[in-house]
Amino acid sequence: MQAITDGEAGLKLASCLMALAALSLGGLCAQEVPNEGTRAVQSPGNAAWTADPEEARSRAVAENKLVFVEFEGEECGNCQRMKTLLYPAFDFEALLIGMVPVRVDLESTAARELRDRYGVNEAPAILILSPEGRLVFRMEGFLNAPDFYRQVHKDLDAYRKFTRKVEAQDVPRLPAAEAVSTGRELYERSDPGAAFPRLSRAVSHPKATAAQRDEAREVLAAVELDLGRPAAARQTINRLIATTKSAERRERAELFRAQIPLAEDKPAEALALFRKFARDHPKSPHLPQVQELVEKLQSAVGKP
Missing domain, CATH: 1.25.40 (Serine Threonine Protein Phosphatase 5, Tetratricopeptide repeat)
Structure with missing residues (x-):
């Protein structure tokens, strides 16, 4: 995980919170998504894959392993490209020795909590998590094999070092x-x-x-x-x-x-505060997102 400056970190935080607000608002009128996340999956190589994140977490706790999460999507060409490049490789099988792999459809109910918690928006995407859910590695979008292995091993090393620091x-x-x-x-x-x-x-x-x-x-x-x-x-x-x-x-x-x-x-209270923010900060870089939220909140609470 790369170091970031205070300013970059603050903007990252504000951006993540704005996404949280949009997700929370969407929950006011969201439709149920069909649960397709636990369907059978093809298991590349010798890895014992599952399609159930809870099963993967339980196995990881019992076996003291990390969790490898792959998000795939319908008509996702890059998903197939990555599978073709990664899965036949000996390096990939070696990587999974210490992990419990799980594959979920990006739009499935099973993926929703993972998407919300870790900010995954598109497929292909890969997460590596501790059994307790601590983020070890995150990748969204296509990476070729050399870049993937370089980054994943770098992040694994950084996570091990960070964990030792925290435990001490x-x-x-x-x-x-x-x-x-x-x-x-x-x-x-x-x-x-x-x-x-x-x-x-x-x-x-x-x-x-x-x-x-x-x-x-x-x-x-x-x-x-x-x-x-x-x-x-x-x-x-x-x-x-x-x-x-x-x-x-x-x-x-x-x-x-x-x-x-x-x-x-409390959408009405949020609406009042977002309106106040827009009045107080007319030049804010977040103003377009705020105005969009105001419109959605107005529709949700029925106030012009």
Whole structure:
């Protein structure tokens, strides 16, 4: 996982949260998708593939392996190209020795939770996850075989190194900088439970700088929302809005605050906050997305 600057990270966070808002809004009137995710799949090589993500997770826990998730789609030419390039290779069979492989249709019910959690939008896509769901590797779109193997082994090595670091940490004694950086990476690896105590430590650290507290609060609010604690997320983001001296960070925080009511199934409240954001930030790069959400929310709640 490559390092990113504060500005890039904040924009990434705002972008992910905007996607979350769109997904939450879509849930207000979404139609049920046929469950095609558990149909039989062809097993390349000697790998024991499944089409059930829960079965794969259970096997991974029992066998202490990683989970290899492949998303495929109808009429996906690049999906077939990747299978042709990867699956016959000895390197691919060797890669899967320590993994439980699962293949799901991108549009299936079985894939929906994985898509939402890990931000998968198109096929082909591949995820490698720990048994607990921590992100190890993510690829979306076509990669040729050399690039795939180069990147997957790089990310596997980085994950092993990061895991050793996390396991060695004494969280109550972490320096502020390490608490922030580790907490952020855990969040980006979709492990909010492990991120929470580290970011909380950074926020309350007596020697944390203002910038470190700002960054920790920004990510902590997202972690709290992921953990199903919207009231705590609102309190954290309001504190950030009140204390930060960064106009850019305050704008992102106000955008995040507008999305919290969607997690509480309060579209009217979200509509009011998105309208306020649009009035307060007429030059925001997120304005087109905000305006689109406002239109959808107006339709959902029946307010002009």
